[in-house]
Amino acid sequence: MADLSTIGRGTTIRGNIRGDGDLDVHGRVDGSVTVKGELSIAETALVKSDVSARRVVVRGAVAGNVSADESLVLEAGARVVGDLSAPRIGIRPGALLRGNVTTAGAENAPARARAGARPAAAEPARTPARAATPARPAVSAHTPSPTPAARAPMPAARPPAQTPVAPPRAAAPTHNPSHNSASHSASASDGVKAPSREGPPPPVVPSLGRGAKASLKRKGAR
Amino acid sequence: MAGTIIGSGITIEGEITSDEDVVVAGTVRGKLSAEGPVTVDTGAVVEADIAAASLSVGGNVTGNVTASERVNLLAGGRLIGDVKAARLTIADGASFKGNVDMNV
Secondary structure (H helix, E strand, C coil): CCCEEEECCCEEEEEEEEECCEEEECCEECCCEEECCEEEECCCCEECCCEEEEEEEECCEEECCEEEEEEEEECCCCEEECCEEECEEEECCCCEEECCEEECCCCCHHHHCCCCHHHHHHHHHHCCCCCCHHHHHHHHHHCCCCCCCCCCHHHHHCCCCHHHHHHHHHHHHHHCCCCHHHHHHHHHHHHHHCCCCCCCCCCCCCCCCCCHHHHHHHHHHC | CCCEEECCCEEEEEEEEECCCEEECCEEEEEEEECCEEEECCCCEEEEEEEEEEEEECCEEECCEEEEEEEEECCCCEEECCEECCEEEECCCCEEECCEECCC
């Protein structure tokens, strides 16, 4: 009893949770969770703030950074918007992630990512944060899941709408020399309609434009 | 389901709202509101107002308590605050300081 705590499915906690021992979250938490043991975020859970534990297994939704002292695993069904940070990180097929991923002292995320779809997920996730929204279509295109409403309009907006995308696309070739990630996202959105014509995208230098390209994408996507 | 169990090593600062039963063995500061039975175990420290269907206090509760059914203050339990409940038991050995309103 001293060890395992449970936040049930019908429970909402507006405030911070701290402590020793293990914690199993099935409900909602609007506040940080810092636990010294193992933290399990179940499928029905929604945590809106940072989360930290020795070992973390995520199967639900987290809007905040997740950090672990030992290992961190996103299982299928996990939806995380926030940074991941742990010495060992696992992202299983079916997990959704939007954020940076940092393993201990590792700067070569594309090499460490596990399988085909993951480099696309990890590699735009590696971009130095903020203007990361333009790269999202690449992530959403590879992991089709309608649950986060924010992602649904984006893959929907990009592939079928060839015409609205045309003006940014027309601008894209002019930006191509400077931002090869632009053609990247463009070809990744094509990849949604036609099965990706170029396998896992080559590890490009994610020099995301913080300027015109990003704002064009923003106007075109949202 | 097991409901919500707040273990002895856990501290929650904030509001807890639940539609199931809650067992508190840790520390809760803020407000606790449940539609089911709430049990405060020995060793628990609750500095919060509690609203529940029924409440069993075996630990330390500081705050006003409202229960739609009953409140049981067990031996070893300590309740400092007002109680509003239809039924109330205070066991021998419990500590209590507050007003009692039994909706009379």
